[in-house]
Amino acid sequence: MRTIKKATALATFALAIGVCGSAGAVTIDGSFSTAEWAGYYSTEDWVGSNGYVGPGYGGQSFDVEYLALYMDGNDLYFALKTGFNVTSGVLYNGYLYKPGDFAIDVNNDGVYDYALDFSVSGSTASYSLYQVTAWKNSMYAQHAAADPFEYKTATTSSPLLSFTGSEGTSGTSYVLEGAFDMSYLTLYNGGPVTLHWTMECGNDYLNVTTTPVPEPSTIMLLGGGVLAAFGFAGAMRKRRQG
Ligand SMILES: [Ca+2]
Ligand SMILES: [Ca+2]
Ligand SMILES: [Ca+2]
Structure with a gap:
């Protein structure tokens, strides 16, 4: 019984470290794997044949996957x-739908504070970060759940x-895929x-929320604490048996 309990605790501990380790292996290479982003992504794949991707229709060309x-x-x-063509947009019924900006909400207050605008050339995506004062919504009122679509005005005309x-x-x-230094998010207060x-049409969208990962030194301290606790439990057992 004791052995099983200890093994379970060790497995849980290893799993916690494993999650931190795998996301630390993120590589910005234009190849997305659920393993490299484990624990840090949201997904709502389009499955089925009716083309509904939520909140609108459109099938694979309008599907946001991860x-x-x-x-x-x-x-x-x-x-x-995403199934949406982020390089050229998607031409549908004679209208060219544009990809939106990434919208970033810091301080968890439901207000999107920053926009990451981008353009794609070959295998390179070029990003511009703006502090936003007003957003444009997607084009259909019934797709309001997908808003906002892209930034309308920013505090400065040039990117941060x-x-x-x-x-x-x-x-x-x-x-x-991309990465940048968080110090540019000057409104960020932690959390x-x-x-x-x-x-542009808001046919599909995704949100993902993440919290800061403890610094490696914190993880080491935590790990040390857990190991010390195991050591203590072992000593107690020995004392009882002896
Ligand atoms: Ca990657
Ligand atoms: Ca989807
Ligand atoms: Ca905010």
């Missing part, structure tokens, strides 16, 4: 996997930060951060 966000110390990593990430394709899906993405 949205990921991971905070590692001062670095913020993000990724998107420009950087590059990676773009890739996976079957009929497109992948965007959870939410990332949001949709396209």
Whole structure:
């Protein structure tokens, strides 16, 4: 009985460390895997044949598949996997629908504070970070759940930060990945951060919220504490048996 209990506790401990380790292995290469973003993504794949992707219709071309966000110390990593063509947009019934900006809510108050605008050339995605004063919503009122779509006005006309990430394709899906220094999010006071993405028509969208990962030193201290507790329990058992 004792042995089983101890083994379970050790497995739980290893799992907790494993989650931290796998997300630490995120690589910005335009290739999205659920293993590299384990514990830090949301998903709501389109399944079935009616084309409903939520809150609208459109099938694979308008399907948002994965949205990921991971905070590692001062670095913020993000990724998107979608059936929507993020390079050229999607032409449908003579109208070219644009991909939206990534919207970022810091301080967990339901207000999106920053926009990551992007353009794609080859396998490189170029990003511009803006502090937003007003947003544009998606084009249909019945898709309000997918709002906002892209930034309308910002505190400055020039971006706070420009950087590059990676773009890739996976079957009929497109992948965007990038990372930037969180110090550019000057409104951030700690705690959870939410990332949001949709396209112009708002047919589909995803949100993902993440909280900061403890620094490696904290994890080591935590691990040391758990091991010390095991040592203590072992000593107690020996004393009782002896
Ligand atoms: Ca990757
Ligand atoms: Ca979807
Ligand atoms: Ca906010």
